[in-house]
Amino acid sequence: MNKINLSHKQQRIVDLNEGAYLVLASAGSGKTRVLTERIKRLSDSVDGKILAITFTNKAANEIRERLGTSDKIRKNVFVGTFHSFCQSILELRFKLLGYNRMPHIFEDDSDRLELIKQAIKSVPYFESIYNDLETRKKNEYTYNALQFISTVKRELLSAEELAENSENNEYQYLFETYQDILKSNNAIDFDDIIRLVYELFTNNDSVANLYRKAYTYICIDECQDLNKLQYFLLKALCGTVIKNVMMVGDPNQSIYGFNGSASSYMQESFVSDFQANTITLDENYRCSKSVIEASNKLMSLEVEAVNYVIKGDFGIYQAQSEIDEAQYVLNKICEFVQQKTHNDIEGEITFDKISILARNKFVFKQIEELLTNKNIPFYYKSGNVGIKFSSPLMKIFDLFFRIRINPIDKLHQKKLEDILNVNDISNNDEINASKFPVAKRIKDIVNELSIENFHLKIVALRFLFENENLQDDEKKMTIDELNDFSNQLILYKKQNVKPTIEGFKSAIALGLTNISNNKEIGVCLSTVHTMKGQESEIVFLIGMDDGTFPDYRAINKGGEELLQEKNNAYVAFTRAKRFLYVSYPKKRLMPWGDYKAREMSRFLKPLI
Numbered sequence: 001m002n003k004i005n006l007s008h009k010q011q012r013i014v015d016l017n018e019g020a021y022l023v024l025a026s027a028g029s030g031k032t033r034v035l036t037e038r039i040k041r042l043s044d045s046v047d048g049k050i051l052a053i054t055f056t057n058k059a060a061n062e063i064r065e066r067l068g069t070s071d072k073i074r075k076n077v078f079v080g081t082f083h084s085f086c087q088s089i090l091e092l093r094f095k096l097l098g099y100n101r102m103p104h105i106f107e108d109d110s111d112r113l114e115l116i117k118q119a120i121k122s123v124p125y126f127e128s129i130y131n132d133l134e135t136r137k138k139n140e141y142t143y144n145a146l147q148f149i150s151t152v153k154r155e156l157l158s159a160e161e162l163a164e165n166s167e168n169n170e171y172q173y174l175f176e177t178y179q180d181i182l183k184s185n186n187a188i189d190f191d192d193i194i195r196l197v198y199e200l201f202t203n204n205d206s207v208a209n210l211y212r213k214a215y216t217y218i219c220i221d222e223c224q225d226l227n228k229l230q231y232f233l234l235k236a237l238c239g240t241v242i243k244n245v246m247m248v249g250d251p252n253q254s255i256y257g258f259n260g261s262a263s264s265y266m267q268e269s270f271v272s273d274f275q276a277n278t279i280t281l282d283e284n285y286r287c288s289k290s291v292i293e294a295s296n297k298l299m300s301l302e303v304e305a306v307n308y309v310i311k312g313d314f315g316i317y318q319a320q321s322e323i324d325e326a327q328y329v330l331n332k333i334c335e336f337v338q339q340k341t342h343n344d345i346e347g348e349i350t351f352d353k354i355s356i357l358a359r360n361k362f363v364f365k366q367i368e369e370l371l372t373n374k375n376i377p378f379y380y381k382s383g384n385v386g387i388k389f390s391s392p393l394m395k396i397f398d399l400f401f402r403i404r405i406n407p408i409d410k411l412h413q414k415k416l417e418d419i420l421n422v423n424d425i426s427n428n429d430e431i432n433a434s435k436f437p438v439a440k441r442i443k444d445i446v447n448e449l450s451i452e453n454f455h456l457k458i459v460a461l462r463f464l465f466e467n468e469n470l471q472d473d474e475k476k477m478t479i480d481e482l483n484d485f486s487n488q489l490i491l492y493k494k495q496n497v498k499p500t501i502e503g504f505k506s507a508i509a510l511g512l513t514n515i516s517n518n519k520e521i522g523v524c525l526s527t528v529h530t531m532k533g534q535e536s537e538i539v540f541l542i543g544m545d546d547g548t549f550p551d552y553r554a555i556n557k558g559g560e561e562l563l564q565e566k567n568n569a570y571v572a573f574t575r576a577k578r579f580l581y582v583s584y585p586k587k588r589l590m591p592w593g594d595y596k597a598r599e600m601s602r603f604l605k606p607l608i
Contacts, residue, residue, distance in 0.1 A: 048216025288312020
């Protein structure tokens, strides 16, 4: 095992044994390294299994790679997200929750929107309200209903309890209808994955005790992102048995309040409930001196730049307009790439080492146009899980695949019938006469699928698509998407001792098989929320005018929402490893066509 050099503070955390601990770890403090080294040490020196929970698949994969593949690690350590941990339990215990077959995850927001529309149409009172609304108001109504349902599940409330404190108390009646429709499709949504396991642990002590006996140590990363459901799941798992819990997080990076998360669960609830000792890890090994100094001023912190002689660079640019701001960013990018090297950056400076961040996606409009005109490669970083197919034939394959493993999935049956323009997908004559006659051959291939012959069937699909009369661009897109699907199957099989086609579909839904592909080359454009947990050598943070960042809604509400916006700015700053350039326009074109004067973000004023 390679020797890892740790600071005194880091080594102290790695050496901790029994007990409950809260580690307040600032950005760039090496917390993933510390967690990994502690898990390695515990797996070598103590009995019992270790549960390591992260909030993203990327973080889980990073920890797994650092842990290695020794027999002890494979046998005694589970690393995954809350969702993947709970999904592994559901796959074994679903019958105890009233399901005859393992329920399937409806991961796509469009599926959930369709279900809520079905719920509305099934109740005449709601249908009459809905039908009287204009299109924009209809979208708002369905979105608010889904938010209500998610909040009920995350906050562990009954629909009636939440409705008492809500302006839209009629949504409580839609909740039960939505859940009934989900169950009639043998399906669950993302919030259900954790909620059902929480209910299993609280209502079935014998099952909970199996897991309490299985795990001796629990480590949870990014705990500032905990919501009520996740924290109560942890408590239900631990009971009075598991006392060795380490939480690691940074309250200054708490930015998911809109999803019910709050740093108070780690700083207050955990410390009180588990009598946890608090340790501070306030060192930064990632960022240059200039970036750390700017971040400290932003948040009134005293994070120490450790072992760094790299000065880096930080600057604020006041642009005359959004066009001027975009031109400034473009000029700097071209300057860096033409320069090719810099003493503060290892290796050649390429477009891949540059990211442009903003609070909202609409801020990218001008820079996207300039990058396109200059033929500079760029991509939008996606935070989505699952696979999004664009090819019509791959969409048809995906729908047949869903129905193959979940025959009572009426939602996707209806979607498939709409695409094919048929009334009954079980009728082969209708499919042969559909808009896509090739769908009958896709259906036959899917019906013969097993986990053992899956790759052979993918070869059959590839042959089918290559010989189908498609335009060149469409054929390439179809084959590329099929190859991506095939690569995800390979990764899934590597990760699982006993793979199944049902397990593969769940792994796709949870994003456990997502692979970085060659499409992601060039300058990265990303909202700050999506960029969380990743970094770049050079970062441009654009649109830092008051009302844009912080968002005008947070300014109006103040309090916790405005604090979350400031945390969001801190996350953006600390994505920069070497150079950070912040900009804002003096005027901004509003949607109604007028220009409006803008002021520098209130967050930047301590930095000038």
